[in-house]
Amino acid sequence: MGCTEPIAIAYGAAKARAVLGELPDRIVIAASGNIIKNVKSVIVPNTNGCKGIEAAAAIGALAGDETAGLQVLAQVSAAEKEQLRGYLARTDVRVEAAETEHVLDIRIRAEHGADTAEVQIAGEHTNIVRIARNGSLLFQKEIETPSGDSQPDYDCMTIADIYDFAETADLEDVREILDRQIACNTAIADEGLRRDYGANIGKVLLKAYGADIRIRARARAAAGSDARMNGCEMPVVINSGSGNQGMTVSLPVIEYAKELHASKEQLYRALLLSNLVTLHEKEGIGRLSAYCGAVSAGAGAGAGIAWLHGGGYDAVVHTIVNALAITSGMVCDGAKASCAAKISAAVDAGILGFEMYRNGQQFYDGDGLVRKGVENTIRNISRLGRIGMKETDKEIIRIMIDQ
Known part of the structure; x- marks a missing residue:
């Protein structure tokens, strides 16, 4: 649900919030140029008309279902929609261009007080390649298009x-x-x-x-x-x-x-x-x-x-x-x-x-x-x-x- 690139950002932010265990008070999104291009001007669903990277990350962190993949925003409630603008106003949400050779690369860093969580998505819109909390690596795999028996040739x-x-x-x-x-x-x-x-x-x-x-x-x-x-x-x-x-x-x-x-x-x-x-x-x-x-x-x-x-x-x-x-x-x-x-x-x-x-x-x-x-x-x-x-x-x- 929603344009795929902002939804991928929302998914990464929801996953980062889940790893953090708290609602972030600061979010940094580093993204490849093609992600920035495809999110910049599109309206994110379930945000009451907000557009762009900041809105996608904020609604993902605030109300996204980190288990739902590209349906991450499908169950956002009316009350959560109304909370979004206030959350954006009080939360430091920053966007950076990622130094990366990958066309599809999203890196979310979520912070609450001294605690941090990092999630990286690359290659495919839901392909998480790295998860860390407070600097400790929880998960990592090679950055490449997913392969294996479940992937079509x-x-x-x-x-x-x-x-x-x-x-x-x-x-x-x-x-x-x-x-x-x-x-x-x-x-x-x-x-x-x-x-x-x-x-x-x-x-x-x-x-x-x-x-x-x-x-x-x-x-x-x-x-x-x-x-x-x-x-x-x-x-x-x-x-x-x-x-x-x-x-x-x-x-x-x-x-x-x-x-x-x-x-x-x-x-x-x-x-x-x-x-x-x-x-x-x-x-x-x-x-x-x-x-x-x-x-x-x-x-x-x-x-x-x-x-x-x-x-x-x-x-x-x-x-x-x-x-x-x-x-x-x-x-x-x-x-x-x-x-x-x-x-x-x-x-x-x-x-x-x-x-x-x-x-x-x-x-x-x-x-x-x-x-x-x-x-x-x-x-x-x-x-x-x-x-x-x-x-x-x-x-x-x-x-x-x-x-």
Whole structure:
């Protein structure tokens, strides 16, 4: 519940408070640049409209459930919300840039009198790598992306294998998580269209362009982001560590399934395709970068939409390549209201990529980053996001911090 980066800070602060055993009277948050970028401008849920790193850490320490992972703020009471501003006013909460080589790195130091507790999260949003109390080390492990039997091996995936799996998987293996994605993400899209959140991109799309399926697909994904980026207290099912990407891969596909009167089984298989295509695209880029994650998710949604229209493997791969060629330069300048508009653009690219294919049009090898073969194009996009945009990322962060 809530944008993933501030929720990770709230989780770390809640864990630090639990280790400390007291409500902190001083909190220091040292975070990597990408964390600072993605928390700076987003409203934290269950804070009565507060935004930023200080609010995320304070509500986590004050009222977070340290056992609940990314649902850390789900059970904050109305009374605790009201206590937050007073707690912030009397508590020394400081933010520092962490000297770190890790893109995702959060270090929380909580103090009460002479007692201290330290918690570090790195690599993944709930991956605690270090815990200490009063200088004594309680827990430590290597800072790396978690591995082991419980972790998926994304390196084994190709678009061909994903397509085969989506068509043949036993749906009982995936029904629970896909039902949860459908229910949660549909609910927050409904909320985004019902109430006033951020720049109301979902509502603007419908008002300005009408109710054609191509607009509705964009509007519902945007409306979910309108709500999520602006403090809505409803959960979503994420993709690649991102709620915005989780909504982008699912809501357009769900809307097209309704329009086409697809069966529930067809919807499940289209969602398998869109989710896994996006995970595959993002594996080479990483969780956080200067490359807007909605681009990958929009291409994934386009793949699911192509499949729902009866498109075969060729339709899916051409849709992906076309979509990536259209929006591959979109940058990530943090989580905030304009993410909804970027999602709309990414979904539009996914839809256009499919419409190009079924109208006999495509981008060819040598058209910019496009290479013959979908995997080669994905590798080029991954290289752009992971390596080519490193300096772009640093400059974006410098610009945002200097504001």
